[in-house]
Amino acid sequence: MTYGKKKRTYCPDEQRETLKSLLNKGRHSARKLKRARILLMSDQQKKGKEVSETVGVSLQTVYNVCKRFAREGLETALNEKPRPGATPKLDARGEGCAMALACSEAPEGRAHWTMQMIADKLVELEYVDSISDETVRLHLKKKR
Numbered sequence: 001m002t003y004g005k006k007k008r009t010y011c012p013d014e015q016r017e018t019l020k021s022l023l024n025k026g027r028h029s030a031r032k033l034k035r036a037r038i039l040l041m042s043d044q045q046k047k048g049k050e051v052s053e054t055v056g057v058s059l060q061t062v063y064n065v066c067k068r069f070a071r072e073g074l075e076t077a078l079n080e081k082p083r084p085g086a087t088p089k090l091d092a093r094g095e096g097c098a099m100a101l102a103c104s105e106a107p108e109g110r111a112h113w114t115m116q117m118i119a120d121k122l123v124e125l126e127y128v129d130s131i132s133d134e135t136v137r138l139h140l141k142k143k144r
Contacts, residue, residue: 094127
C-alpha cells in the first residue's frame with residue numbers, strides 16, 4: 001500500500017481478507033466501503049491518482065486513508081472518528097417549558113403560538129440566552 005511518494009506498506013493476508021469480506025458481505029456505510037476499496041487498490045500497488053479516479057474520491061482522501069492505515073491500523077483507517085457536535089440549546093427543563101407554552105392558550109390577540117413567539121418567551125423567561133424559531137421547532141418536533 002502506498003502512502004506519500006516513496007513509503008510503501010503492505011496489507012497482511014488476514015487484513016486483505018477482512019477488506020474483501022467487508023466489500024462482499026453485509027451492510028456498511030458508503031464511506032467505509034470506499035475506504036476499503038482504497039486500501040485494497042493501494043495494496044495492489046495502484047497509483048494514488050488511479051485509485052482516486054476509480055473510487056471517486058480526492059487524491060488527498062486516498063493519501064489520508066493510507067496514512068491512517070500505516071500509522072494506526074485497519075480499524076482506524078476504515079472507521080470515522082466520533083464528531084463532537086454542538087451541545088443542545090435547550091435542556092429538558094427548557095423543552096418542557098417550550099412544550100407547555102405550545103400547548104397553552106395563545107397570548108391575547110393571537111390564535112396560536114408561533115415558533116418565534118415561543119423562542120422569544122424562552123429568552124424572556126431566561127431558559128436560554130438566545131434561540132432561533134427553527135431550533136424551537138426541532139426540539140418540539142423531537143418531543144412529539
